Amino acid sequence: MNVLTGVRTFSHSVQFKFAITFLVLIAGLMVMLNTYPTIVSRDLVFNTKQASLQSQASVMSSALSAPDELTSDTVLEVMELLDLRSLTRVIVTDKSARILYDTARLDPSVGRYAMFSEVRRALKREIVCYSVYDGIAFMTCEAMPIRNNGSTVGAVYLYEFDSAQAELISNIQKNLRNITLILSVAAIILMFIFSRALTARITALAKATRIVSEGDYDHQIEISGNDELSELGREFNSLTQRLKNTEEMRRRFVSDASHELKTPLASIRLLSDSILNSENMDTETMRDFVTDIGNEAERLQRTTEKLLSLSKMDSGIGSVHEKVDMRRVAEKTLHLLVPLAKEYHVTISTELQRGCFINGSEDLVYRIIFNLAENAIKYNMPGGLVKILLFSESQHVVLVVEDTGIGIPDEDIPHIFSRFYRVDKARSRDAGGSGLGLSIVYDAVRLHSGEISVEKREGGGSRFIVRFPACSDISGDRHSES
Amino acid sequence: MKKRVLIVLTALFALLNACAEEPAVGTSEDTIFVYRILRPEYQVNGELLRPEKIPLNGTGDPVSQAASALADSPKSDRLQSPMPEGVIIIKTEHKENFVTVYMNSAYLEADAIDRSVLDSCIVLTMCSIKNIDYVSICVGNDVIADRLTTDDILLSNTITSPKKAKVRLYFPKKGENILCSEYRPITIDNDNSAERRILDALLEGPENAALRSAFPDGTIVLSVYTQDGICTVSLSGIFPDDATKSKDDGMLAAYSIVNSLASLADVQSVQILIDGTHVRSLWGFDISRPLVKNESIIGSSVAE
Numbered sequence: 001m002n003v004l005t006g007v008r009t010f011s012h013s014v015q016f017k018f019a020i021t022f023l024v025l026i027a028g029l030m031v032m033l034n035t036y037p038t039i040v041s042r043d044l045v046f047n048t049k050q051a052s053l054q055s056q057a058s059v060m061s062s063a064l065s066a067p068d069e070l071t072s073d074t075v076l077e078v079m080e081l082l083d084l085r086s087l088t089r090v091i092v093t094d095k096s097a098r099i100l101y102d103t104a105r106l107d108p109s110v111g112r113y114a115m116f117s118e119v120r121r122a123l124k125r126e127i128v129c130y131s132v133y134d135g136i137a138f139m140t141c142e143a144m145p146i147r148n149n150g151s152t153v154g155a156v157y158l159y160e161f162d163s164a165q166a167e168l169i170s171n172i173q174k175n176l177r178n179i180t181l182i183l184s185v186a187a188i189i190l191m192f193i194f195s196r197a198l199t200a201r202i203t204a205l206a207k208a209t210r211i212v213s214e215g216d217y218d219h220q221i222e223i224s225g226n227d228e229l230s231e232l233g234r235e236f237n238s239l240t241q242r243l244k245n246t247e248e249m250r251r252r253f254v255s256d257a258s259h260e261l262k263t264p265l266a267s268i269r270l271l272s273d274s275i276l277n278s279e280n281m282d283t284e285t286m287r288d289f290v291t292d293i294g295n296e297a298e299r300l301q302r303t304t305e306k307l308l309s310l311s312k313m314d315s316g317i318g319s320v321h322e323k324v325d326m327r328r329v330a331e332k333t334l335h336l337l338v339p340l341a342k343e344y345h346v347t348i349s350t351e352l353q354r355g356c357f358i359n360g361s362e363d364l365v366y367r368i369i370f371n372l373a374e375n376a377i378k379y380n381m382p383g384g385l386v387k388i389l390l391f392s393e394s395q396h397v398v399l400v401v402e403d404t405g406i407g408i409p410d411e412d413i414p415h416i417f418s419r420f421y422r423v424d425k426a427r428s429r430d431a432g433g434s435g436l437g438l439s440i441v442y443d444a445v446r447l448h449s450g451e452i453s454v455e456k457r458e459g460g461g462s463r464f465i466v467r468f469p470a471c472s473d474i475s476g477d478r479h480s481e482s
Numbered sequence: 483m484k485k486r487v488l489i490v491l492t493a494l495f496a497l498l499n500a501c502a503e504e505p506a507v508g509t510s511e512d513t514i515f516v517y518r519i520l521r522p523e524y525q526v527n528g529e530l531l532r533p534e535k536i537p538l539n540g541t542g543d544p545v546s547q548a549a550s551a552l553a554d555s556p557k558s559d560r561l562q563s564p565m566p567e568g569v570i571i572i573k574t575e576h577k578e579n580f581v582t583v584y585m586n587s588a589y590l591e592a593d594a595i596d597r598s599v600l601d602s603c604i605v606l607t608m609c610s611i612k613n614i615d616y617v618s619i620c621v622g623n624d625v626i627a628d629r630l631t632t633d634d635i636l637l638s639n640t641i642t643s644p645k646k647a648k649v650r651l652y653f654p655k656k657g658e659n660i661l662c663s664e665y666r667p668i669t670i671d672n673d674n675s676a677e678r679r680i681l682d683a684l685l686e687g688p689e690n691a692a693l694r695s696a697f698p699d700g701t702i703v704l705s706v707y708t709q710d711g712i713c714t715v716s717l718s719g720i721f722p723d724d725a726t727k728s729k730d731d732g733m734l735a736a737y738s739i740v741n742s743l744a745s746l747a748d749v750q751s752v753q754i755l756i757d758g759t760h761v762r763s764l765w766g767f768d769i770s771r772p773l774v775k776n777e778s779i780i781g782s783s784v785a786e
Contacts, residue, residue, distance in 0.1 A: 088641060088643060088644055089639065089641045094594075095593075095594040095595065096594035096595060096597060096598040097594075097595055097598045097599075098598070099636070104640070104641050104647070104747070105644075105676075105746065105747045105748070106640075106641065106647040106649050106668070106670075106676055106745070106746060106747075107640055107647065107648075107649045107650055107745040107746070108745075108747050109636045109640075111634070112633075112634050112635060112636045113598050113601070113602055113634060113635050113636065114636050115530050115531055115598075115599065115602050115635055115636060115637050116528040116530055116636075116637075116638060116639060117520070117522070117525035117528050117529060117530040118528055120530055120595055120599065121522075123593075123594075123595040124595065132527075137643065139642075141528070141639075157639075159639055159641065161641075161642065161643040161644065163643070
């Protein structure tokens with residue numbers, strides 16, 4: 001069996017399953033429609049027939065109980081007074097089942113013994129009544145004893161063959177059959193159209209998925225209507241859009257990363273070439289060149305380290321599960337940044353609340369605070385201020401890093417957390433930035449189930465607000481114990 | 483290999499079975515039909531009496547064997563004995579085609595309907611013996627029922643609809659000068675009257691192997707109509723002076739028509755014409771005047 005991808009046999013298709021389900025449903029309904037009314041009307045006729053024959057038999061039986069003796073003549077006298085036209089056959093017997101009266105035109109059997117079970121049962125004081133319907137006619141039979149002074153003196157046997165009612169029922173049946181046929185055909189056609197339309201949309205979706213999976217992220221589905229499939233289509237389109245964005249980001253990241261790595265490597269190569277090519281370089285210049293090579297190598301190392309930590313975070317290594325005292329980490333980090341602040345002539349002011357604990361990795365928290373504070377110092381004005389606040393707010397621990405620097409232009413704000421994105425490219429490189437610092441912050445915050453936002457500070461500069469879920473004491477204790 | 487052996491064995495078994503069944507089929511001379519009452523739960527469409535086929539012991543008297551078979555309990559669980567409690571058959575007498583059955587006095591105390599059912603079972607059973615036509619039931623010296631034939635018993639409602647019924651057709655019994663009836667379904671419509679249907683069926687001949695056709699092949703009905711209770715039948719293809727036929731043949735032929743047509747409520751007598759004209763006699767039997775039904779030459783036949 002060689003089935004091409006995406007090509008299905010009809011019996012495996014959704015359309016087929018829909019069709020079968022509907023067909024079974026329709027068939028069931030049609031069977032109901034065809035049997036139930038017939039059964040009901042047949043039973044109705046049975047009841048009417050039996051009631052009518054029973055009343056006629058009762059009339060005959062009581063009329064025949066009057067004469068002292070049942071003979072052919074006395075029976076005839078009584079029966080001539082009754083209207084028997086609706087009955088196909090009426091037989092009256094004496095107590096020994098001998099026929100005294102018979103309305104049959106073909107082979108009337110007066111004088112013979114009626115050895116029918118109905119007659120025998122009637123003579124045994126039973127009332128017998130039953131109807132048979134064979135599709136052509138209703139055949140109803142009634143037998144009743146004739147009593148005189150408490151003893152059974154004979155029996156009446158009534159038989160009715162009625163094809164008129166049967167014809168009526170068979171006409172109803174025929175009409176129902178026709179209606180069923182028309183309805184079934186209509187239902188089948190409609191079902192095919194609907195299931196086709198439905199599966200056409202599913203097929204379109206499957207086709208679109210295939211196109212996108214082959215790499216065409218621009219492919220979009222046309223959406224009409226507002227049902228589940230349209231919803232699915234919309235989701236698909238937005239998924240494709242996200243995929244497209246991710247793919248673009250990935251591409252840019254690779255290209256940026258290679259570029260970032262290329263630049264220091266090119267510098268190193270240029271510098272080393274210069275050393276090798278100049279025959280009589282003085283020691284001072286050479287020392288400068290080698291120092292530069294060292295700086296470039298250091299930059300390269302920093303960039304690769306950052307990339308490594310980013311990819312570690314991407315793959316979820318170093319996940320967070322210890323109780324971290326934010327205040328302690330912040331104090332330690334800021335202590336390390338004091339020399340840098342001095343270099344840039346920036347003042348650091350802190351307001352750190354006690355008792356701010358989160359669940360996470362101390363190392364990552366350190367990086368978050370360090371990177372934010374480092375940026376705030378580096379991109380500040382000389383004589384500027386960096387303000388760091390830490391406080392808890394309902395279920396959250398909030399870290400705010402504010403600076404009085406140049407601020408971030410509006411158009412850059414959405415991109416600042418992207419990898420290798422630099423707001424001021426020249427300044428950044430001078431400051432030793434790699435364009436990865438905020439990306440690391442962003443990923444680390446996300447890894448802590450936190451949120452990070454950035455806003456313009458009144459009077460210039462930016463304000464980064466990081467919000468972590470606070471560590472509940474119970475889980476915190478357990479983690480600290482383990 | 484095993485399969486082949488199995489097939490051979492199966493074939494052999496089937497053959498043996500076929501051989502074993504052979505004698506049971508037999509002729510009506512070897513078997514009789516013993517009639518019994520169907521148990522109420524099996525009584526469908528009015529059927530009350532049902533025969534059970536019993537093989538005859540070749541040496542004994544078939545009539546007494548039939549009587550003892552009636553006294554025995556039925557083999558089938560669907561049937562029950564027609565004998566009311568305490569009633570027994572004391573003895574049977576058999577003279578030519580006439581059987582007299584003597585019952586004990588308990589018979590007189592039984593319900594009228596139970597007696598009728600028993601009588602019917604006795605008559606039907608006795609008449610299933612070859613050459614038995616009449617049965618009388620006696621208690622002591624009193625004749626309770628005289629000269630009953632199978633014709634006296636109506637086993638089911640023969641009328642299906644106003645247009646469709648089973649009627650009795652009378653045919654001569656082979657080897658006897660009596661007529662026996664056979665039921666035949668007929669359907670009447672605008673083109674075919676009941677009389678026409680009966681005569682057509684009559685000329686087709688009997689289905690029962692014990693009966694024979696009264697008319698030579700090639701006999702056809704020219705016309706048939708009923709007026710004032712007299713049904714006039716005109717036959718053709720028949721020679722009223724055929725020397726090969728006896729007067730008895732003429733009588734049987736004439737009454738086979740008369741008795742069959744007299745089954746109709748409208749027909750009191752039948753006038754037979756040959757080729758549209760009155761003839762004095764059919765093979766020596768006087769048919770110049772309309773004939774009425776002759777009950778005395780009716781014997782018994784049991785459908786096989």
